[in-house]
Amino acid sequence: MTTLHIVDDDEAIRDALGWLFQSRSVPVAGWASAREFLDAWTAETAGCLLLDIRMEGMSGLELFDRLRAQGCRLPVIFLTGHGDVPSAVSALKKGARDFVEKPFNDNDLVDRVIEALAFDAEQRAREAGQAGVAARIASLTQRERQVMELVVAGRLNKVIADELGISMRTVEVHRSHVFEKMRVKTAVELTRLLTSAG
Amino acid sequence: MTTLHIVDDDEAIRDALGWLFQSRSVPVAGWASAREFLDAWTAETAGCLLLDIRMEGMSGLELFDRLRAQGCRLPVIFLTGHGDVPSAVSALKKGARDFVEKPFNDNDLVDRVIEALAFDAEQRAREAGQAGVAARIASLTQRERQVMELVVAGRLNKVIADELGISMRTVEVHRSHVFEKMRVKTAVELTRLLTSAG
């Protein structure tokens, strides 16, 4: 679910933030340590992260680094009591979404969280489309993938046959299988599908 | 030229930074006020910007906003004596490249500037390619543009003829003109050209 995940080792703060966001209809989950969230997180975890920087054990910054290293793309908002400019700058340059100092303004923080949630939702919608394409690509045989690459590179069947050392007819067969599996009807559609998804 | 543009109303600082960067073989230009740079800047200005935040008259932040509003994409590094976290965060979120507090470490600053210069060079190379494509598109007639869009959308000539209410032969002629002017040989190449440039 699309949830605000609050990671802070201070229970009082988690509760206060929990109340704040629940009163604004933002679903909240609380985590008492970086480790806890790091272990619980999966690729399906949606929403955004509100991360205290200073915590017992693993710091918020370290959690952030580890999450990114594991491929987590969740938008992260740092929360800090005594933020220094260099760490804020470096966090943002590393891809954090925001950096907020305590004491914060309730409305301001809520706005930033809602922005981040919307961003995550959009990002997920984009990636969902790409994942569908990736699945179709995965269903291709190796030969079909080879042919597809050459088709998308703009080669004619004749040339493809030559490059792969097979007959034109075989290329046509693979090509048609590719179109079918990728659910397109022309090479142009295929190209759009692949270049938009990366 | 790819130059570091230093905007600071303190001549002593401009000089000091000038020496620092010239000693590292980084071409430097100094500007005594935001207004001066704002007036002198053109789309051809390459390199990066080192911007003091607190200045007489227009502040660095305001200059930044105005430049972006005018379409300037130069990477900007802010330099500030007493940076507060919120302004650093907001500058970065608005697209500034970096935010450095004085006193700064010489080597560190030089590194950041060199990074920014490299970024600008890459960005310019990308845009140069896109500009070439844009110029070719501009050389098309309206009809040719219409046909091109439908071709890139994956439509067959027959369908295009139908949608435009003209004969297939005419579509073929336009299509061939498009290929010629866009310097491609197949619809797939055209599609790649247009989807990569946006």
Next chain:
DNA sequence: GGGGCTATTGTGGATATCCGCAGCCCGTCT
């Protein structure tokens, strides 16, 4: 009025693409 650009259409032929029908080889799983 003539020249140039754009848009339009036709004829006809060379290529390319799209497909169904058929058959062969090979490795895997049952």
Next chain:
DNA sequence: AGACGGGCTGCGGATATCCACAATAGCCCC
């Protein structure tokens, strides 16, 4: 052994695309 999937190939026909040659028409500019 037999079934199945993947890869390879040939034949032939329906479509589509690519092009040279040829022509008509409106518009703008010199």
